[in-house]
Amino acid sequence: MPGNIDDAAAGIKHDPSIAVAPDFKHEEQGEYPTEEELHTLRRVADTIPWRVYTLAFVELVERFSYYGSTVVFTNFIQQPLPKGSKTGAGFKDGQSGALNKGQQASTGIGTFNQFWVYLMPLFGAYVADKYLGRYKTICYALGIAIVGHIIMVVSATPAVIVHPNNSLGCFLIGIIIMGVGTGAFKPNISPLIAEQLHVTKLVVRDRPDGERVIIDPTVTQSRVYHYFYLFINIGALVGQVGMVYAEKYVGFWLSFLLPTCLLCVCPLVVWYCRDKYVMAPPQGSVLGKAVGLFLLANKGHWSLNPVKTYKRLYDGTFWEDVKPSHIEPSRRPAWMTFDDQWVDEVARGFAACSVFCWIPLYWLTYNQLNNNLTSQAAVMKLNGLPNDVLSNLDPFALIILIPLCDLVFWPFLRKMKIRFTPIKKITMGFYTGAAAMIWAAVVQAYIYKKSICGTGAAGVLPASLGGDGETMCPPVDINVWAQTGAYILIAISEILASITTLEYAFSKAPKNMRSLVMSFNLFMSAISAALGEAFVTLSADPLLVWNYGTMAVLAFIGGTCFWFQYRGLDKEEDHLNMLFAASRKTIASWSITCALQARPWPFGG
Template identity: 60%
Template structure:
């Protein structure tokens, strides 16, 4: 019996010693400023006094989310103002580029019954420039993430990015003022504004998303008792999911107000006002950032983590290459791929750059798995991006009954504002009560299916536009003898199905993608992994450039139909490949935090 007692006590004692050593190590790093207070177990009291669930309770008890910190809502307000400026201005890009300046107009306003425009460069240039703007805005987050994780930290990088974006908005206003609008100078200034604004938006997006979720500090599941006396598990992953749902809600409130307001400003006053108002609202971002300085929970930069991650990856690849490509792929995707890169597995003297523990390598493995999931997102974004250009152009070929053709795109954020609270308060809690675990990768797969369904709807609508338009398959350029557009008698509101289905796809795929990027990234690489997720938008924009040749009559049915097939088939293949990873969700979320010096 004494031997058995020792067998139990020695591991326990070793565990206590190991924990105290880690506390001392973390405290030392805190004083040096290498890691933040939330990284050190002892310095961070958020888990003190909590009861943690047993294996049996993990299976039997219902899971709930925790309260969202008020600082997360402040950051969401910053995002609301920035998205108001981004979407408010971009809502009028299609008409600004595609349609000509109306007769006798110096502002581009078309009036209640006219068509607003400015540059008159056609649908293909319109689709090309808006796609470029999206590509640029979602490739720059990589640079913003690197600067934040390595040098400045997220807060400072966000502030600098806001200043850059503000400069871009000012140049955009100049491109639309009377006397400049419509000419070659207007084209040049507008393209310059897209480049500068995209730089600011990119640096902002890669850092604001991790910052909002970092306001919630608990990382371990714990037991709580509800008002009715029920014992439940408070799951941090559910809390993170809720934070991103309401963060996305704020995004779409800003987008909805900005887009509707600017569309009418464009139509009734002119483009100079449609670009000025978003800039004025954007001024709210630096004010809220300044007010929250010192109140936000932030993580300091930790040096060149990316370089170390690449070294670890290269180290793990040693001895796994073969002239047989099939064998090489199997070796590089084997379950034990990362084991040889763990410091405890190194034989002999460790490399000088190996200043981390085994758990950090596990976190890195998890981050790479997340990035492998993101590889599928460009296909999803390909369907989503149709509402930013082609669906707006489609609306211009239908009977709008006085509505601006670019007002219909606001059905997407409007639907999101309705359905996000319903999912949070009704749909997702109902699934939990019924013991249905709707995990993130399942949500993403359903996002693909919803996006494909939206494109099927758009293809059917386009088919009937061609059947009912006076010019048949040339609906986009159909005009009478006086140059006035001739449109299909179909009511523009039949587009609603596409926008509602896209909204559901965003709830399942886009919001969950933000959550997945945050929860699966190493703590000191969150901005970088988030930028990888955002970068999938840029890849989708590049792929979208290949579809520009289909973005014209009489090929638009093929455009929507091919995107629908690609998105739907990709969703099926995606789910087949990630089913195993989906079953490991709890294990990945509750992984011990690694140590990085």
Template identity: 60%
Template sequence: MSATEIKRSSSSMEIQESGQEKAMEVRGGEVEDPHKPKKSLISDSYNLGIGDEDPTQEELHGPTALRRVSAPIPWAVYTVAYVELCERFSYYGTQVLYSNFVNHALPQVDGPPGSNHNTGAGGGSAQGVSGALGKGVEAANGINTFNTFWCYLVPLASAWLADEHWGRYKTICWSIAIAILGHIVLVISAIPPVITNTSACYGVFIIGVIIMGLGTGGFKPNISALVVEQIPDVNLKVRTLPSGERVIIDPTITQSRIYHYFYLFINIGALIGQIGMAYAEKYVGFWLAFFLPTIMFLTCPFVMWWGRHRYRQSPPQGSVTSKAVRAFWYALSKRWHWNPVKFWKRTHDGSLWDNVKPSNIPPSQRPHWMTFDDAWVDEVRRGFAACAVFCYLPLYWLAYGQLTNNLTAQASTMALGGVPNDVINNLDPFALIIFIPICDTFLYPALRKMGFRFTAIKKIFLGFIFACLAMVWSAVVQLYIYKKSPCGYHANNCYTADGAIRNAPLNVWIQTGAYVLIAFSEIFASITSLEYAYSKAPRGMRSLIQAIALFANAISAAIAEALNRLSSDPLLIWNYGVFAVLAGLGGVFFIWQFWGLDKEEDELNNLPEGHVLADEKIALEAAEILPVKG
């Protein structure tokens, strides 16, 4: 090796050290040096005798393996979860109204001017169902699908903004402001002077949906990362309990617990928002149903302001996303072959990412953007593997999406017994509120005690199966609706001469099975996808990997839009059947492809933290590729 190469190699090491110095954490509004000893994962007030030693292979695996436990959850997690509760109250409390608002026309009732008909409330009408625009089921499903697509497309941009420029906290605050503006526009669309003018109401409503979706999309990936950032990043550690039992503190179990209770808060907000707003819509009008979520959401800025110096925050990392993409293409370029079979084999031989590790490239041949260390490459490889896992999620979300679209319409064709049709889908969050604590407190600990590793891959697979079963249940219910409806296979357009809906003589609560099955699928697939995205992402790309996981919703919405013709009579049995098959096949192919990745879970979760220097100019000067100033 020449003297120049030795000097460049030394400079490269200095770059990595400099990168480590710049990889700071923000806590309590102050910048911390990561080389300083971090506070224990468990607060000193717990005084549980945490050990600093890493577990041995015997303690990790085999008959003498130690029991794995979660660390206590910091109080800051609950304040972030409250913000999410308010946001989900406002989002679901508003979204639940879209189907009736678009599908049904303003109810026609007898009475003096100012009666319910100019507010959209259907409680005192012959139809018994609220409405405003009268665009039909397909239009309602189309707008709901667009809203889902938009809300989960925006996170890609907001996550990039948070990871590289603003940081998560600032991005969340601006997103809240935008969402509040969207809420205000929706309220305007529902006030009597506007709602009675169909064309004006439609235009204002669409503008409100777009603005609110922009705020929601900016909020979602960043709040999901911020909540788990409230615990420090640590690997597996051994602790001795007061009872004398030695256990392993597993950060993935801690993250899983946080996301389970985070999701619990989500569904508390969704349940209260959806039930409350459905009744407000039915008996007062859409203006109140849009207004109350706005008031609830207005509490979020105060909580965020209170936590501005209390939350653990990771600062923006600069151009890490572009470096990750460049690293991926650089690795592929070294394995390129015109023969697709050979190209596949070369890229799946287990050594693809070794090509882009700086230690394997002479300093003189390194690209100028290669300002990271080998450990960061391993983290990026892990993040790309997580993104591959998320590629199957659109098939899951297709089934889940029926809750807010077709199952709401299905309920309106059955005997409601005075219950608003858009209240029934609250069986889903209600079931989640019951079963999330049961799974966290009893099911998962029992499985761990029996030595069964219920890992993320296994949970997501089970989520697909439950979603498939939910769609089978819905298809059977739809079949009976068509058999019992006075209008047969046209149950969604079945009215009496005076405009009242002629329902099938079936109790609406027979939908319960579908909602409970979907709830279990969410516990296993949806919650786990959030947990998996966070645990597998590099520090500087956590919002982005969360956004990619959420983007699966947008892809499913686009597919659902293409299949929207199935969302009307007489094709609804086919609609549920198709989604059942897609979810079932998705689960089978998912577990087949990622069974090997499941076996690497501990190894992937315990990778050393990598470092990247975002400022290329400093890196180039350190490597003497550019003249050093001064």
């Protein structure tokens, strides 16, 4: 592996002026680099402890269970139970199904599941920060998720599946309980992984071969998150491929049972390694005080005149005016028990969160994978493939592309002196997602053009064409692999947008707000799912071309607005990478150094 991931993760490589004085040392980790060393020494990642891989394995298995189950949701809800079947299996030439509720119902329930699973991280982060800590929250979350999976297995058993309404009720209870567990798991697993890393500051070390290098924690974090995402997609790929064939040739009960059994392994792994993990105790949730401080800061900054509002919000006093040192003790709220430095940390946390506010428009494009693109495949020429197997092109492409980016593409850009910063990556993620939706829209247009049912390609064969009211329209003569481009483009967009936001959420947030910022990042998927509900009416013939086209336009607009709003952060990237890794003691040292050298403090105030 290369020493660097990308220049965005390279700390203060291009701005040695913000280096801490050479005599400032970590007592345990080593020396800070001098200005000369920042110019000349190579940056490398620290070694990754083996305990990180145990947590990555838990994530892999949890994603196997989640995606292995959800990949069959569309067919389970939308398609009818095959004649004479009590399992829902369609076998080679048939279509698997169970509840026969239609495409809009499957899209609506799938979108609700997406919303619920990514709403719950706010709850999981709060519980971890205030009561249990990340490790214990993960343990409880796994137990809750297992209960939800068991209930879904019951909904697909032969005795229940033949009663669609009963099966649907049981299924919905299962996904709600599973969502609580999954949502509490997600905001805590990735910060817990990153907290297992040894080095938290830039330090200089001598290698066994004599080379003197800079150990950069942001390079290490970037590498960990790239391969963390790789583990996620290995689990998703194996789970999805295996479960669609279990659904196709055995039945839905098996496609829900196998993920449940595998998920039961996770508590055993985390229990066995419990004494090996670095576990920070709960320090109390910052959510209440942070929201109170934010609301207090907004007072006096709003006006009916939008121009005045904008000027007041960006006049540099937003956070400065609510620092305790600027408020008389008699006028301070009862909850204001913190110092000015804590206000600075909250400001940085909100700054990191604000970057994610455009992300829901990106997730609208990704969410098409789990419902509409699966339904699109069902009306194409499958040649014996399950219609929901094509969605596995996304994790399969990611398994190939993530190492290629890490080992080939990012080093090439560095060699060409092209700085592909997080803001640029996320912007390109939007545009690539938009391109995927354009591809899907073109495929859908050709489906309508070639289907004998025209714009009703997914419906019942009309009586005018010999239909009996039950026979579905025949598949169109377009090979299902025509969807490949859409899935690969989505995979590329995930590397650019999704992985980068994970890194950004951890690296740019203060230590006491990491779970909160990570949960806010995940909550953007819930917002996207809620927005997706507004487009459910487009998720059926004859409006599917409009559906994909609308998603493409929204992603393009979102990416453009994101770039114009946050392009200025590119200039501060080096400052941010160094500053967010700092402890209070280090920040104080930097502020003194900045004052002595007459340099601006990166966050004002």
